[in-house]
Amino acid sequence: MENKKRVLITGCSSGFGLYTAIEAAKAGFDTIATMRNPKKTAALENALKSANVTATIDILDVTDPENIKKIAEKYAPIDILINNAGILITGSFLDLSMEESRLIFETNYFGPVALTRAVAGQMIERKQGLIINVASLAGLVGHMFNAAYSSSKHALVGFSRSIHTELKPFNIDVVCVEPGYHKTEIIGLNANVAENFYNPDSAMADYNRGFLRLMLKEIVPRAGAPEGVTKLILKIMQTKNPKTHYTIGKDAALILTAKKLGLQKLLEKTALKKLLTATRREKRRQEARKQKRKNKQ
Numbered sequence: 001m002e003n004k005k006r007v008l009i010t011g012c013s014s015g016f017g018l019y020t021a022i023e024a025a026k027a028g029f030d031t032i033a034t035m036r037n038p039k040k041t042a043a044l045e046n047a048l049k050s051a052n053v054t055a056t057i058d059i060l061d062v063t064d065p066e067n068i069k070k071i072a073e074k075y076a077p078i079d080i081l082i083n084n085a086g087i088l089i090t091g092s093f094l095d096l097s098m099e100e101s102r103l104i105f106e107t108n109y110f111g112p113v114a115l116t117r118a119v120a121g122q123m124i125e126r127k128q129g130l131i132i133n134v135a136s137l138a139g140l141v142g143h144m145f146n147a148a149y150s151s152s153k154h155a156l157v158g159f160s161r162s163i164h165t166e167l168k169p170f171n172i173d174v175v176c177v178e179p180g181y182h183k184t185e186i187i188g189l190n191a192n193v194a195e196n197f198y199n200p201d202s203a204m205a206d207y208n209r210g211f212l213r214l215m216l217k218e219i220v221p222r223a224g225a226p227e228g229v230t231k232l233i234l235k236i237m238q239t240k241n242p243k244t245h246y247t248i249g250k251d252a253a254l255i256l257t258a259k260k261l262g263l264q265k266l267l268e269k270t271a272l273k274k275l276l277t278a279t280r281r282e283k284r285r286q287e288a289r290k291q292k293r294k295n296k297q
């Protein structure tokens, strides 16, 4: 049977947003797939075409209040809102500028808050609705060299848990999805490093590079397939009484289990050891490259 509930998703140019838009359309949802960059519609258009399904594509930058207002009004009534758009700028908190920190918060926290505020009125009036916030494992535990990202996701988790109770009397569910690392563009083409990441004068210069090495050699290759997250989001969309939050990913399961068992210190010790090893190796590699260049001169 066709399900004609309307779902509005942010950040559909790639990753979880793109896959979720396709799966939602396949499942019969009236899908409004939004993205901030009008030049990036091709990937979603092609994927929809290949799947032989349709969705409405529109432009939404979650840091733009006017844009948010326009889209919320244009597509009312919205049954399901998926706050998925997000950015990551890696680097020590000392090398991330305040502007970069603010941009992370504008996108990952204030964007979802503003859009939820814009859509909540319609849901309250109709006494029905579902809001899914894509947070992160980094919203539950600290994440070295991603302090602003982790803080913004902690804020989003706190927001979700808080408004969950506020909106309950209106039959509106608020669910948080907290994935560990998954192979999407946030750790690919969209990966960004802080303004001062490579600044040789920074006390963190070697450690930034060491962390990047750790990411590329150990974390990215082990990241999960994004389809699992999409499947989970679709399941939540089709569940009558969803839980307040869902954590997903092998890394997330391991870290949260260790935390529950009181092994936090061991986790931190292991992470630090890996960082120091990666930093040493990266430093040796940089020195070898320098020497090679010198020998050529």
Ligand SMILES: NC(=O)c1ccc[n+]([C@@H]2O[C@H](COP(=O)([O-])OP(=O)(O)OC[C@H]3O[C@@H](n4cnc5c(N)ncnc54)[C@H](OP(=O)(O)O)[C@@H]3O)[C@@H](O)[C@H]2O)c1
Residues within 6 Å of the ligand: 010, 011, 012, 013, 014, 015, 016, 017, 035, 036, 037, 040, 060, 061, 062, 063, 084, 085, 086, 087, 107, 134, 135, 136, 137, 178, 179, 180, 181, 182, 183, 184, 185, 186, 187, 190, 223
């Ligand atoms: N992949 C992971 O390992 C992982 C783990 C935990 C949580 N998450 C979260 O999952 C969500 C989706 O990310 P992803 O992994 O699918 O990465 P992705 O492929 O990089 O997708 C991120 C999406 O957000 C969009 N976006 C960024 N800034 C925006 C803005 N101001 N307004 C509207 N859209 C904006 C991007 O658009 P552009 O193409 O224009 O940049 C892109 O469509 C994010 O909230 C992320 O933090 C991801």
